[in-house]
Amino acid sequence: MERRCMFISSFVLILHLVQAQDPTGFINVDCGLPLRESPYNSLPTGLAYISDADLVKSGKTSRIAKEFEPDYTKPILKLRYFPDGVRNCYHLNVTRDTKYLIKATFVYGNYDGLNVDPNFDLYLGPNIWTTVCLVKTGISIPFINVLELRPLKKDMYVTQSGSLKYEFRRYLSNSDRNIRYPDDVYDRKWYPMFVANSWTQVTTNLNVNSSNLYELPKGVMSTGVTPLNPNATLNITWTIEPSTTKFYSYMHFAELQTLRANDTREFNITMNGKITYGPYSPKPLKTQTIFDITPEQCDGGACLLQLLKTSKSTLPPLLNAIEAFTVIDFPQMETNEDEVAGIKNVQDIYGLNKISWQGDPCVPKQFLWDGLNCNNSDISTPPIITSLDLSTSGLTGIITQAIQNLTHLEKLDLSNNNLTGEIPKFLADIKSLLVIDLSGNNLTGSVPPSLLQKKGMKLNVEGNPHLLCTAGSCVNKRKDGHKKKSIIVPVVASIASVAVIIGAFVMFLVLRKKKASKFEGPQPSYIQASDGRSSEPAIMTENKRFSYSEVIAMTNNFQRILGKGGFGIVYYGFVNGTKQVAVKILSHSSSQGYKQFKAEVELLLRVHHKNLVNLVGYCDEGENMALIYEYMSNGDLKEHMSGTRNRFILNWGTRLKIVSESAQGLEYLHNGCKPPMVHRDVKTTNILLSEHFEAKLADFGLSRSFPIEGETHVSTVVAGTPGYLDPEYYRTNWLTEKSDVYSFGIVLLEIITNQPVIDQSREKPHIAEWVGLMLTKGDIISIMDPTLNGDYDSGSVWKVVELAMSCLNPSSARRPTMSQVVIGLNECLAAENSRGVSLTFGTEVSPRAR
Numbered sequence: 113m114e115r116r117c118m119f120i121s122s123f124v125l126i127l128h129l130v131q132a133q134d135p136t137g138f139i140n141v142d143c144g145l146p147l148r149e150s151p152y153n154s155l156p157t158g159l160a161y162i163s164d165a166d167l168v169k170s171g172k173t174s175r176i177a178k179e180f181e182p183d184y185t186k187p188i189l190k191l192r193y194f195p196d197g198v199r200n201c202y203h204l205n206v207t208r209d210t211k212y213l214i215k216a217t218f219v220y221g222n223y224d225g226l227n228v229d230p231n232f233d234l235y236l237g238p239n240i241w242t243t244v245c246l247v248k249t250g251i252s253i254p255f256i257n258v259l260e261l262r263p264l265k266k267d268m269y270v271t272q273s274g275s276l277k278y279e280f281r282r283y284l285s286n287s288d289r290n291i292r293y294p295d296d297v298y299d300r301k302w303y304p305m306f307v308a309n310s311w312t313q314v315t316t317n318l319n320v321n322s323s324n325l326y327e328l329p330k331g332v333m334s335t336g337v338t339p340l341n342p343n344a345t346l347n348i349t350w351t352i353e354p355s356t357t358k359f360y361s362y363m364h365f366a367e368l369q370t371l372r373a374n375d376t377r378e379f380n381i382t383m384n385g386k387i388t389y390g391p392y393s394p395k396p397l398k399t400q401t402i403f404d405i406t407p408e409q410c411d412g413g414a415c416l417l418q419l420l421k422t423s424k425s426t427l428p429p430l431l432n433a434i435e436a437f438t439v440i441d442f443p444q445m446e447t448n449e450d451e452v453a454g455i456k457n458v459q460d461i462y463g464l465n466k467i468s469w470q471g472d473p474c475v476p477k478q479f480l481w482d483g484l485n486c487n488n489s490d491i492s493t494p495p496i497i498t499s500l501d502l503s504t505s506g507l508t509g510i511i512t513q514a515i516q517n518l519t520h521l522e523k524l525d526l527s528n529n530n531l532t533g534e535i536p537k538f539l540a541d542i543k544s545l546l547v548i549d550l551s552g553n554n555l556t557g558s559v560p561p562s563l564l565q566k567k568g569m570k571l572n573v574e575g576n577p578h579l580l581c582t583a584g585s586c587v588n589k590r591k592d593g594h595k596k597k598s599i600i601v602p603v604v605a606s607i608a609s610v611a612v613i614i615g616a617f618v619m620f621l622v623l624r625k626k627k628a629s630k631f632e633g634p635q636p637s638y639i640q641a642s643d644g645r646s647s648e649p650a651i652m653t654e655n656k657r658f659s660y661s662e663v664i665a666m667t668n669n670f671q672r673i674l675g676k677g678g679f680g681i682v683y684y685g686f687v688n689g690t691k692q693v694a695v696k697i698l699s700h701s702s703s704q705g706y707k708q709f710k711a712e713v714e715l716l717l718r719v720h721h722k723n724l725v726n727l728v729g730y731c732d733e734g735e736n737m738a739l740i741y742e743y744m745s746n747g748d749l750k751e752h753m754s755g756t757r758n759r760f761i762l763n764w765g766t767r768l769k770i771v772s773e774s775a776q777g778l779e780y781l782h783n784g785c786k787p788p789m790v791h792r793d794v795k796t797t798n799i800l801l802s803e804h805f806e807a808k809l810a811d812f813g814l815s816r817s818f819p820i821e822g823e824t825h826v827s828t829v830v831a832g833t834p835g836y837l838d839p840e841y842y843r844t845n846w847l848t849e850k851s852d853v854y855s856f857g858i859v860l861l862e863i864i865t866n867q868p869v870i871d872q873s874r875e876k877p878h879i880a881e882w883v884g885l886m887l888t889k890g891d892i893i894s895i896m897d898p899t900l901n902g903d904y905d906s907g908s909v910w911k912v913v914e915l916a917m918s919c920l921n922p923s924s925a926r927r928p929t930m931s932q933v934v935i936g937l938n939e940c941l942a943a944e945n946s947r948g949v950s951l952t953f954g955t956e957v958s959p960r961a962r
């Protein structure tokens with residue numbers, strides 16, 4: 113009694129794969145079989161069963177309890193169970209485009225001594241490699257005894273969609289013998305069925321020609337039944353759950369009796385009273401199969417199949433065998449098979465042993481492989497792998513070629529491993545791949561130029577001490593052997609980035625002298641490529657170098673003064689007679705000598721961002737030094753704010769756009785360059801406006817105090833403009849990006865208030881203190897520029913006030929980064945632009961002073 117209390121479930125699925133080439137392509141797996149006992153031939157089929165050790169990466173082996181052994185034979189006796197992980201999968205080497213019959217056998221047999229019926233799910237995934245996954249659904253542990261695959265012919269068991277799940281398979285006979293391989297060449301297992309009180313058996317000793325598509329065994333086709341009462345219908349009933357399940361039935365017929373001339377056997381086939389086929393007469397000793405072309409359903413799940421003798425028939429209906437399958441749809445498409453092959457390759461090459469790396473990498477979503485991200489938003493196309501994170505996975509060896517086949521990767525993280533060798537060029541060929549983190553490895557060679565030149569690429573190669581520096585990619589190692597991070601800095605164009613790095617590197621040394629620990633901490637990991645104009649091809653520096661006589665010519669002998677900027681007077685001019693330029697003639701006192709000037713200019717020539725004023729050339733002829741910039745026809749922000757340029761008032765939206773763009777330029781200096789570059793002189797007169805009122809920052813990168821390494825010279829010149837200067841810089845003499853953030857905060861207050869930065873006649877002369885005071889008084893309206901006439905989205909104004917005050921926090925650490933400022937301003941801009949659309953504000957709209 114107790115012995116029978118066990119879980120026995122054996123079911124068969126026919127997967128929608130196709131075309132059997134090799135009739136002997138059976139896969140017979142005895143799960144839990146030790147390798148040393150593999151393979152063996154099993155009786156009665158004589159088929160060779162192999163161990164599953166090479167097909168599954170997880171699980172433990174066991175065998176059914178002793179008391180159940182007499183009821184079973186190999187290969188059922190042993191089993192594999194999966195205490196770890198939610199999804200455990202077998203990977204089977206199947207033939208591509210082949211339809212398979214897959215049989216999985218589960219006999220609990222109290223193998224764990226707990227005597228509790230287990231419950232778990234089975235997933236099948238057809239691919240180049242078919243997977244059979246056992247999925248834990250509750251507390252019970254999944255297990256499996258036998259896994260068998262038989263290739264079928266492609267035209268057999270055709271479905272409109274999905275795959276077929278075995279419901280039943282019977283041959284009609286009062287025998288007690290099950291028929292399977294070798295009688296059935298596909299190893300379908302046929303059970304006998306007979307209803308003694310209403311059926312009578314018909315058999316033949318003659319040979320039945322069973323060579324139709326379904327290749328039924330002779331033992332199945334040489335026997336059949338007819339109703340006992342020759343006038344009765346032949347009824348077969350079954351139930352299906354759930355009741356809406358669709359199914360296909362397959363009936364196999366052969367006339368087994370020798371009919372006399374005046375005999376006729378003819379009948380109609382009906383399902384639930386509806387005629388599905390007929391009238392039909394079985395062919396003498398020849399197999400025919402009648403099946404559903406479209407799946408059927410039964411009301412309430414109760415199915416009644418009837419064979420109804422027609423009036424013409426002298427003989428009762430006859431049936432030899434019947435099979436029924438329900439439909440399983442796989443609505444979720446499998447991951448693109450090339451990518452599956454690619455990621456499995458990666459897994460094999462690095463010997464990755466991650467428990468979740470089983471089955472389909474992307475679907476079902478809840479079993480997404482650890483470290484992967486996929487795009488399966490479009491249900492009609494196979495999911496694709498978009499991101500691969502193998503950081504800190506103990507990877508060794510080179511960066512494998514296999515990654516090349518993950519052609520939709522957007523993000524690749526191989527950081528903190530022990531990878532060696534060179535950075536492969538193919539990374540640049542993966543079009544969508546724009547974020548690569550290779551930091552913390554032991555890579556050698558140099559960064560491929562194609563990678564450096566890729567637009568929008570963010571590449572991190574920090575912490576690879578042996579990575580060589582190449583022109584255009586990073587700073588050369590310092591000769592003194594001083595320990596330095598090997599930093600490669602991509603990108604926009606390699607050329608542009610070199611420049612940035614050199615400049616920033618110089619500053620890096622300065623800062624190190626002042627406070628050694630400053631740059632030891634984590635640095636921004638990624639290099640942001642310019643989102644500005646497309647990078648120009650590498651332009652020879654020589655082409656940008658002008659002689660002094662050319663400078664005289666282009667300015668028409670310094671005819672028109674545009675203004676006076678840092679370092680000197682700016683003149684209007686033309687290059688090539690057409691291109692308008694602004695030529696800044698440097699006064700002697702402002703430069704530190706030839707070497708440094710040249711280095712800085714070379715740097716600046718290569719910085720390109722749509723919100724940074726572009727340096728187009730320079731002149732360094734002896735004492736005559738000049739910088740030639742793109743011409744900004746609409747002057748600077750200050751002129752527009754003060755109304756000195758024209759009487760046209762910049763509206764709030766335009767002001768927001770201008771500061772938002774300036775913030776982006778500054779953000780690029782801070783984060784797009786590595787190590788970061790500090791502007792040092794952010795102010796409204798350095799925000800220039802192009803013909804189309806596009807804002808660009810000017811006057812950055814030229815330092816007055818960047819001593820070259822080894823020089824004892826330390827500048828005592830305090831950079832910057834009074835009022836805009838970070839008070840913390842005064843105290844510490846230590847310049848950081850946050851000093852620019854402070855200055856930018858002042859610019860923000862200027863566009864809000866249109867007040868002078870310093871006004872001795874004010875209650876508080878400095879604009880930041882004055883605004884702070886007004887805010888604590890709750891007097892918000894009085895700080896607003898009256899010329900705006902209240903024409904602004906108040907929400908966006910308050911937000912900018914709040915942002916400005918946070919930029920002006922006395923503690924630089926508590927100021928936002930420029931990236932945060934950019935985000936905040938973009939939000940304000942969006943709010944302003946959506947004005948007219950109804951906007952609701954909370955009751956607490958007034959910013960708090962800090």
Ligand SMILES: *[C@@H]1O[C@H](CO)[C@@H](O)[C@H](O)[C@H]1NC(C)=O
Pocket residue numbers: 205206
């Ligand atoms: C997969 O099967 C094919 C032929 O059936 C065989 O050539 C190939 O070596 C097998 N691959 C593996 C990994 O077992």
Ligand SMILES: *[C@@H]1O[C@H](CO)[C@@H](O)[C@H](O)[C@H]1NC(C)=O
Pocket residue numbers: 321322323
């Ligand atoms: C069985 O039938 C097929 C055609 O239906 C025929 O080609 C074949 O020769 C027959 N076999 C025998 C043994 O009669």
Ligand SMILES: *[C@@H]1O[C@H](CO)[C@@H](O)[C@H](O)[C@H]1NC(C)=O
Pocket residue numbers: 341342343
């Ligand atoms: C079957 O039907 C025929 C005519 O309808 C009748 O003559 C015959 O007796 C019936 N046979 C049985 C066994 O009921």
Ligand SMILES: *[C@@H]1O[C@H](CO)[C@@H](O)[C@H](O)[C@H]1NC(C)=O
Pocket residue numbers: 310339344345346347
């Ligand atoms: C077959 O089914 C029909 C309809 O349900 C019923 O009338 C008939 O008696 C059944 N015949 C047998 C032999 O069970």
Ligand SMILES: *[C@@H]1O[C@H](CO)[C@@H](O)[C@H](O)[C@H]1NC(C)=O
Pocket residue numbers: 372374375426
């Ligand atoms: C059919 O023919 C046989 C002789 O060949 C005869 O005995 C039998 O009565 C006939 N049956 C009918 C229904 O006519």
Ligand SMILES: *[C@@H]1O[C@H](CO)[C@@H](O)[C@H](O)[C@H]1NC(C)=O
Pocket residue numbers: 379380387389390391420421422423
């Ligand atoms: C069998 O089906 C045909 C049409 O397919 C129909 O004319 C005939 O009446 C049916 N006979 C029975 C007994 O259902």
Ligand SMILES: *[C@@H]1O[C@H](CO)[C@@H](O)[C@H](O)[C@H]1NC(C)=O
Pocket residue numbers: 487488489490493
């Ligand atoms: C996913 O791919 C589809 C195209 O198949 C694309 O439209 C969509 O933007 C992608 N989604 C993401 C998050 O990349």
Ligand SMILES: *[C@@H]1O[C@H](CO)[C@@H](O)[C@H](O)[C@H]1NC(C)=O
Pocket residue numbers: 450453454457513514515516517
């Ligand atoms: C990439 O895929 C192609 C075909 O899809 C295959 O031939 C090639 O071997 C794969 N390369 C790697 C490195 O896996």
Ligand SMILES: *[C@@H]1O[C@H](CO)[C@@H](O)[C@H](O)[C@H]1NC(C)=O
Pocket residue numbers: 506507528529530
């Ligand atoms: C790299 O390998 C060394 C020794 O081979 C080991 O000590 C170190 O932890 C490894 N680093 C990583 C990140 O795996």
Ligand SMILES: *[C@@H]1O[C@H](CO)[C@@H](O)[C@H](O)[C@H]1NC(C)=O
Pocket residue numbers: 532554556578
């Ligand atoms: C890194 O590689 C170099 C050779 O390229 C080797 O000398 C060094 O030991 C490696 N470092 C580590 C930590 O494996």
